Amino acid sequence: MxxxxxxxxxxxxxxxxxxxxxxxxxxxxxxxxxxxxxxxPPVGQVDDADLIYVIGPPTPARIAYEEQLRRDGRADAALISVSPEGERSAADLSICANLAVTCESPLPFTTKGEAAMLTAYAREHDVKSTIVITFTPHVARTRYIFAKCYPGRVTVVGIDEHLRPIDWVHQYLYQSAAFVKAIFTPCAPPVG
Incomplete structure (x- = not known):
């Protein structure tokens, strides 16, 4: 025993x-x-486009890259996804006063909502090609959602923003779960 x-x-x-x-x-x-x-993520070739689109949140690094692309002549107009209220809303961003820039809040305030907002904007402004700016961990999921939910041509570029190791862990978990959700949920309907 x-x-x-x-x-x-x-x-x-x-x-x-x-x-x-x-x-x-x-x-x-x-x-x-x-x-x-x-x-x-694979780096997209940034060619000339009809529009530059900064998806949320519009961090200083993303806004600076959008301004650089416009100065370089990649596109004349920009669309910026802003929070409906609070921090990083249109009222908080001086760039939203620029005549070449449109700041709007997508409904819902998600990547699929941003794709739907671009679809509505593109119809209204005859946009065929767009450079979408996000941050590096979000590039692959953004490409997937825009390919699924937006009929135009999109080049997604990521801006490297300083992430601590714990932030990388969070992004791995968050982006993975959000990828699964994106696969199994329909696109948001265009509003406008």
Whole structure:
């Protein structure tokens, strides 16, 4: 009887490191699989377009890149997705006073809502091609959603913004869950 108890204890003690090793291996595989999606997405060729579209939130880095693209003559007009209220709303952004820039709030305030807002804007302004600016971890999901929900030609570019290791963990988890949601939910209807 005593040898049976010792055998069970030894077996249980061996299964803990095996489970820990399996968990670590799973985390490493998840991190490696996410590298081409979230850390190093393929870089889109930024050609001339009808519109530059900054999707939310409109951070200073995204706005600066949009302004640079307009100065370089990539497009004459810009659309900026802003929060309906509070921080980063149109009232908070001086760029929204620029005549070449339209600041609007998508409904819903999601990537699919932003695709729907672009669809409505494109119909109204005869936009056929758009440069979409987001941040690097969001590029792959943005490309997927815009390919699914927007009929025009889109080039998605990511701006590197400083992310701490904990931010990268959050982005891996958030973007992965949001990717699954994007696959199984329909596009938002264009408003306007």
């Amino acid at each position: 005593n040898s049976i108890v010792r055998w069970r204890d030894t077996r249980a003690a061996r299964s803990i490191p095996a489970a820990l090793l399996t968990a670590v291996a799973g985390i490493v595989l998840f991190a490696l699989a996410g590298l081409p999606l979230y850390v190093f």
